[in-house]
Amino acid sequence: MPPQPDLPDPAHHDVDSMLSRKFGREVANYFSGSPLNRVSFLRADHGFISKALVHPSTSFLLFNDLAPLAKDPTVLAYATHDEVRPLIGENPFEKEEAELIKEYNSAITLPLVLFLGLDERKKEGFEHGIYKGTPYFAVDVTPKGTIEKEANGVIDAMKAKGLQFVEGRMHMTLNAPEAAIYAQARALLDWNARNPFCGGCGQPTLSVNAGTKRVCPPTDYASLPTAQGGATSVEAKPHERAACVTRRGISNLSFPRTxxxxxxxxxxxxxxxxxxxxxxxxxxxxxxxxxxxxxxxxxxxxxxxxxxxxxxxxxxxxxxxxxxxxxxxxxxxxxxxxxxxxxxxxxxxxxxxxxxxxxxxxxxxxxxxxxxxxxxxxxxxxxxxxxxxxxxxxxxxxxxxxxxxxxxxxxxxxxxxxxx
CATH class of the missing domain: 3.90.79.10 (Nucleoside Triphosphate Pyrophosphohydrolase)
Known part of the structure; x- marks a missing residue:
């Protein structure tokens, strides 16, 4: 039987408290205990997210059809900004959310880039106000749509370095900290992949908030395919899309589910x-x-x-x-x-x-x-x-x-x- 990885350490397990004396030490299970601070409130901060993505210290975890890039089944591998640039471009967060929605074109496949958090153990390099650490992102490199060629190029480059996309339904041989990073990224990638269309009106959706929300834009530069299966056309100016319940009243965008x-x-x-x-x-x-x-x-x-x-x-x-x-x-x-x-x-x-x-x-x-x-x-x-x-x-x-x-x-x- 292959060796089983260690479990994550419980939070503050070495600190005495009334609760720990009464109920015992907190239990931390596999896939929990991430070393990253998610700083979730900064996902909508355009200045933060656009700066974090292009920083030299930033690490990118790549997934091909939900299979993570790894050195071996126990250790993940990370790419640099230069290595993913052919797929994601210079900076997919360069434009603010409102502008991305205004320019929405459902005929173009946008690379999915998720912000995972900051590793505050590595404080040198990137900082944004009081927040310091190494930024971590996840990128879906699954070849599809209009980015198939670019995605295949990134995949081939990673394999040429001797790295592999580890297949398997479950990845339970990773070391505990990276298992938690993997779990967060996989869950978000899977959710985005399962929600390409709006639950309110059925029209295509756009990923925003660094991969943790999907919106139904009011306009689209592309015409939807015809009932006869005709090709999607691209228009010179955006057309109004059908009305959608997500665009009025309470803000009920699509959020990741647990x-x-x-x-x-x-x-x-x-x-x-x-x-x-x-x-x-x-x-x-x-x-x-x-x-x-x-x-x-x-x-x-x-x-x-x-x-x-x-x-x-x-x-x-x-x-x-x-x-x-x-x-x-x-x-x-x-x-x-x-x-x-x-x-x-x-x-x-x-x-x-x-x-x-x-x-x-x-x-x-x-x-x-x-x-x-x-x-x-x-x-x-x-x-x-x-x-x-x-x-x-x-x-x-x-x-x-x-x-x-x-x-x-x-x-x-x-x-x-x-x-x-």
Whole structure:
């Protein structure tokens, strides 16, 4: 089994506080813990963003069809402004947002450039007022539309340097800090790719705010393709587009979405067993915690109880939040919880939601042993010391692993009660 990357350090884990003494150290999961300060309020600052993009210290993370540029599967690689200039031009943020909207031409493919943040550990070089650090951007170099030739040129230049665009549905071998940078960039690139048209009127949209908003411009220099599939024409002056709800009343532009998802370690009422489930597509003996999406007007605790009942028939009482994990496939936030079964609610039946092939109660000691020798990714062999037929579990980069470790490590032990 390939070595599993380290997890990010929790924020301020070395600082004593009342909360840490009462609830323990904060848990940081894989894909969190980014070293970048997002300074999100500066994305709309034209002076900042245009200056940051062309600074000599700026790093560009490139993606080809969501595959990141890397030295190897554990370390990302970054391009310079000179190396991406053939695709993005001298400065795609040279013009202010209002001017870009006014000049909108849906027949022209604009390169997608996202601002990720500042690495304040590297303060030399770029500064903007009180903000100092190395700027990080992400660029989509997927060959498409009117920039296909330029994108292919950048891709070939990167490959000529011995770098690679690492394919794969998930990239869970990256070192922890870069995994967080990758997750942010991938989620934003994927969201932009999924929203080329307006949800209000169906017309093409324009990426603004350094890749974190999409607007439906009121005018367009291009005529839309005809119903018969005729080519898009370019007009000498912009024409008015159809009315759109996003251009009036409350500012309801298109923003990146994050889908809340619950994932839970379920403990028996006596605390001696843990509920695990498996899907048919998983390897033999491979089990995990249960999970599912939150629904509208539903609390996290309610979602945990509902999903567990729907998938396994088990009824839960108390639910507590343990930790969370960004999951950029495409844009989930995994909300990790621990729940305890009701004394008369532990019977398992899979008659509601057919998602699981099997669910079972597993003794805590068996889970402890599996966490030592039986963890791996879905496509990887188990760890050293694993015996065929034993329980297999997700790797430590998955929040399911962290939830199980918390339960077997004493998370449920009686803590001091507050008098408030």
């Amino acid at each position: 889908d809340p998802t619950v994932i839970m370690a379920v403990v028996s009422h006596d605390g001696k067993r843990i509920l695990l489930g498996r899907q048919k597509r998983w390897p033999p003996y491979w089990y995990s915690t249960l999970a599912g999406f939150c629904e509208p007007a539903e609390s996290v605790e309610e979602a945990v109880r509902r999903e567990v009942w729907e998938e396994s028939g088990v009824l839960l009482g108390r639910v507590v939040i343990h930790s969370t994990q960004p999951w950029p496939y495409p844009a989930n936030l995994m909300i990790g919880a621990i729940g305890q079964a009701l004394p008369d609610g532990e019977k398992i039946h899979l008659e509601h939601d057919p998602e699981l092939q099997d669910a079972k109660w597993v003794e805590v000691d068996e889970v402890k042993e599996a966490l030592k020798v039986g963890t791996s990714g879905l496509g990887e062999p188990p760890g050293e010391g694993y015996k065929e037929g034993g329980l297999r579990l997700p790797p430590k980069t998955a929040i399911a692993n962290q939830l199980l470790r918390a339960v077997v490590g004493g998370f449920l032990e009686l803590k001091e009660q507050s008098n408030i």
